[in-house]
Structure formats: structure tokens, C-alpha cells
Amino acid sequence: MNSYSEIAAYYSKFSSLLFNRKDIFRFIEKSFLNFEIKKDYKILDIGCANAKLLFLLKRRGFEKLYGIDISSEMIKLAFKKAVLKGIKLYNLDFLNFFPRKKFDVALCTMDVTNHIPNEKIFDFFKNASTILKKNGILIFDINTKEYLQKLGKRRFVVKKIEDTLLSWKFSLSSKYLKINFSVKEKNGEKVSEDIYQFIYDEEFIENTLKEYGFEVLKKVYDYRMPFKIKFSSKVCYVCKKIW
Known part of the structure; x- marks a missing residue:
């Protein structure tokens, strides 16, 4: 997985060019409302980077917030503020993360899923299922195959x-x-x-979700569109762990 070890200090400068945090947070907030995510639910942000999403959730009153990132440099950027806000951060590869207590919700946004190599993607969804409680919610996005191919050109x-x-x-x-x-x-x-x-098509992702006990509750494009268009760059999922 990518670590952003060399460029972590510049992340806040360039991430605004790649991600519309307002759209991401609006999608998450709406999903939390639709699927009745309570303020005292235990929430993990996978690939939390500088933890800005967790800080936004804290301001909305969510109490039990956790973040994990493989980059020690990213964790350093967020650590002091996270401690003051009561947010727990882990500097670990998610594939090696085995918490004693399970989570109610796991988030994985802003290209994190695409950073997972082909040979490890099954392990990623397996561990996402393992760390969630039954009926737990997984919210993630992934760049579309077409978008990455277009960037390559x-x-x-x-x-x-x-x-x-x-x-x-x-x-x-x-x-x-x-x-x-x-x-x-x-x-x-x-x-x-x-x-x-790494390039993944939607059929593969959805079959893998089923294999590891997830049901897709909601699927949109670019955080708000119910259908795919020529210029769609991301597909966004809300899933429930059913077994």
C-alpha cells in the first residue's frame, strides 16, 4: 500500500485538487442519517491520513472515533490535535490490524481502496468484515476503471x-x-x-463484497449521482455486514 512518506507534509496542499471534501462528508452524513448511525457508535476511518474527516465527525458530536494509517508521517501531522479531541489513531497497515473490540462503522474514502494491491484486495475486505460487528456498516469509494484509464492517457x-x-x-x-x-x-x-x-471494476468489487458477507445498501457515483455517466470518476458504496 502507498505510504505517502515523502509527500505527507504537502498532503493538505494538494488533496483539495483531488477530493471534494464537502461532497464526501455530505455523502457520509446522509448515509449516517439514512442508516441510523448513532452518535455513540464506534467508528473507524481506514487510511485516515491527516484525520480531517474524523475532526469533522467530532464536530458533529460523534464520540468514539478511531483512525488508522500506514504512513507514520501522516499520523504525526494529526496526532497532537487528535489526542486533544479524544480521537485514537493507529500507525498500522490495516491488513495487520486486529482490534479486541469490533466497530459499528468503517469508513474508507479518498482513493484508499485503490491503493490496495490486487493480491491483497481480498484480505482487505476480509479484515473489514472481521473488525465490524454483525450489521455493521462499511462506507467506501473507489475510482472507476474508466477514470483511471483516462488519467493514464x-x-x-x-x-x-x-x-x-x-x-x-x-x-x-x-x-x-x-x-x-x-x-x-x-x-x-x-x-x-x-x-x-490499482484498477478494479464494479462487478469484481460487488462479488467480493458478497463473498465476505456484505450486502450493498446504497451505490452512487461521485457521492451523489444515482447512475453512471461518461465522466463519473468514483463509485461509492454503503454496505452492511450480514454474516
Whole structure:
């Protein structure tokens, strides 16, 4: 899985270009209302990064919040504030996470599922099922196969935020999109890291969910559309663990 170890410090700068947090949080809030997620439910954010989603949930009154991320640098960015807010963070690979008590809800948004290699995707859903209580809720998103293939054809993207130059170089294979992300500051300092987005189609994901005891309760595109269109980039699921 990708660790963002080199570029963690820049995450808050570039993540706004890739993710619309308002749409993500609106989708989660609406799902919580529709499926009666209570304020005292135990909630885990898988791939929590700098824990911004957990801080938003805390402001909405949710009490038992936990985050896990493989990147020690990401956890460091959020740790002090999380401690003050009563949020527990784990610096672990989710596939090696075996808590003593189960969760009511697990969240996994902002491309985290695409970071999981093909040979480990079954283990991911197996562990998601293991850490959830019966009737627990799993909410996650995944980039569509078509969107990743379209990005691969673009080859190169450059953006400038204030004095920071961000660039993405894409290399597409049949199984994944390799993204070389680099950051160059005004003073000439440069860091870069290779990020892999693994390609999964919806039929495969839905069959895997069934295999590990999940029922799909809701499926939308780009956090709000009930049907897929040509430009859909993400498919978003709300699932219940039924066994």
C-alpha cells in the first residue's frame, strides 16, 4: 500500500485538487442519517491520513472515533490535535490490524481502496468484515476503471498553488496506474513519490463484497449521482455486514 512518506507534509496542499471534501462528508452524513448511525457508535476511518474527516465527525458530536494509517508521517501531522479531541489513531497497515473490540462503522474514502494491491484486495475486505460487528456498516469509494484509464492517457498534469509547483506523471498498465507525484518549492527544493492506483471494476468489487458477507445498501457515483455517466470518476458504496 502507498505510504505517502515523502509527500505527507504537502498532503493538505494538494488533496483539495483531488477530493471534494464537502461532497464526501455530505455523502457520509446522509448515509449516517439514512442508516441510523448513532452518535455513540464506534467508528473507524481506514487510511485516515491527516484525520480531517474524523475532526469533522467530532464536530458533529460523534464520540468514539478511531483512525488508522500506514504512513507514520501522516499520523504525526494529526496526532497532537487528535489526542486533544479524544480521537485514537493507529500507525498500522490495516491488513495487520486486529482490534479486541469490533466497530459499528468503517469508513474508507479518498482513493484508499485503490491503493490496495490486487493480491491483497481480498484480505482487505476480509479484515473489514472481521473488525465490524454483525450489521455493521462499511462506507467506501473507489475510482472507476474508466477514470483511471483516462488519467493514464493524459500522461502529465501540472498545477501551481501559491509558490509550490505540483506535478503528476502517469504510467498506465493493465492492473494499475502509476503516478509519480512531485512537489517543487520556490527555493528549488523538490520531493517526489510513486503512488499506485490499482484498477478494479464494479462487478469484481460487488462479488467480493458478497463473498465476505456484505450486502450493498446504497451505490452512487461521485457521492451523489444515482447512475453512471461518461465522466463519473468514483463509485461509492454503503454496505452492511450480514454474516
